[in-house]
Amino acid sequence: MPDKDRVKPTEAQLKARRSRSIAIALALIAFVVIVYLGTVLKLGPAVFSRGM
Amino acid sequence: MALVEREHMKEDAGRLSEATAGDFIALLKPRVMSLVVFTAFVGMVLAPANPHPFLALISILAIAVGAGASGALNMWYDADIDAVMARTAGRPVPAGRIAPGEALGFGLFLSAFSVGTLGLMANWLAASLLAFTIFFYVVIYTMWLKRSTAQNIVIGGAAGALPPVVGWAAMTGSVSLESLVLFLIIFLWTPPHFWALALFKEGDYERAGVPMMPNVAGAASTRRQIFAYSVLVAVSGVLPTAMGFASLSYGAVAAALGVAFVWYSWRVLAAKGQDPALRPEKALFGYSVLYLFAIFAALLCDGLVERFGA
The missing domain is CATH 1.10.357.140 (UbiA prenyltransferase)
Incomplete structure (x- = not known):
């Protein structure tokens, strides 16, 4: 790809992207924890019961 | 991969976002x-x-x-x-x-x-x-x-x-009558809260073409309606006690808060917009925010005492 067709993000754009990426990562981790703990608390020991 | 991470196609350059997590x-x-x-x-x-x-x-x-x-x-x-x-x-x-x-x-x-x-x-x-x-x-x-x-x-x-x-x-x-009373308090509180704001931000709404009450019915009519709704807010605030799901202490606090709400809206009605700085309207707006927090905080205390109290 020729150089003239590419553009480098500015420092501000890179900084903003980093901030968004961190926020998405934290939100995903929080969501996984919430779903895991919520499932265990809601179903209790039944979460491990499954038909053979 | 480096192209994706560090460089972008020029046609996308205008769309490279500078939005931070804070903006979202x-x-x-x-x-x-x-x-x-x-x-x-x-x-x-x-x-x-x-x-x-x-x-x-x-x-x-x-x-x-x-x-x-x-x-x-x-x-x-x-x-x-x-x-x-x-x-x-x-x-x-x-x-x-x-x-x-x-x-x-x-x-x-x-x-x-x-x-x-x-x-x-x-x-x-x-x-x-x-x-x-x-x-x-x-x-x-x-x-x-x-x-x-x-x-x-x-x-x-x-x-x-x-x-x-x-x-x-x-x-x-389920949905119960008690929860609908909480709904009613906020529902009746909304008009005086936003119309007080609209009275001192009338120009803003006019420019934006949003038909707020002061722009449509006039400031005088809005002041009368604010007062009428404020009386209803004060009455709805004591309903939890009247209906028996909040204590008398809550009722006393809610009554005092409601009287103050009516007093602030009375000042708006009586001033008729003669204060160029529209201080009564700003005061009512500020108090309305405090009122809603206070009335729900009082209900919260009452509920916690009921739940965990002696």
């Missing part, structure tokens, strides 16, 4: 969200149920995210009028930091996730009520009523009044 948080209208969380939490505490605290916390989170999603969808749709009002021109979409499509996608995504999470972790009645609240705020209020009738915030106020009902439903799986 601003889309959620955190101040409105805090009021939603608080009133929903009070609904949950007053509800006669004892779910696991963590499941209650997830319900509050889901309601908060649902409220934030409506805020994002509202900012997506209203970007044109937000741009011409001084109060809202700095919001992420009109300021150009977030593209309208991003706000739309963000709002829809959070709506779906909040409703789904509440349904799975609490119950589907609460999730349906949350979905209805988002729908009512975005479609009925923002897209339809806001630009077409002076009764916009009267009817639209139902969306802001629903969170305690959603909270109650999340805990009990």
